Amino acid sequence: MQYVATFFAGAFLCNCIPHLSCGLRGELFPTPFAKPRGVGDSSPTVNFLWGLANLVAGALLHAAYPLTVGFNLGSAMFLAGFVILGLYLSRHFGAVRRSKKSQ
Numbered sequence: 001m002q003y004v005a006t007f008f009a010g011a012f013l014c015n016c017i018p019h020l021s022c023g024l025r026g027e028l029f030p031t032p033f034a035k036p037r038g039v040g041d042s043s044p045t046v047n048f049l050w051g052l053a054n055l056v057a058g059a060l061l062h063a064a065y066p067l068t069v070g071f072n073l074g075s076a077m078f079l080a081g082f083v084i085l086g087l088y089l090s091r092h093f094g095a096v097r098r099s100k101k102s103q
Helices: 002-025 044-064 073-101
Strands: none
Touching: 002 044, 002 073
16 A cells, blocks of 8 residues: 555646646646536636645655655655656647647
8 A cells, every 4th residue: 555655646646747837837737627527627726725735646646655756666666757747748738738728
């Protein structure tokens, strides 16, 4: 269970970055609350709150299942969660932005 929690801590902490940064910069950005879900834009306030929720979830998982940074399975799972979600989101939101430019 610890490695699953560590994986999701990395994923949540990765996901908080774009939402917090767009919210703090006052920019629109897709969230799960937009229509269509994950494609339509949400307000900066919704993005900030969604980013904060992801930050809290990641921090709580990390606090409940702390990891020792180094060459170990816990660190690998945290990094895997961060990288896998980061790669997925970069491709997804890149496609969303390209489709919005072509409209």
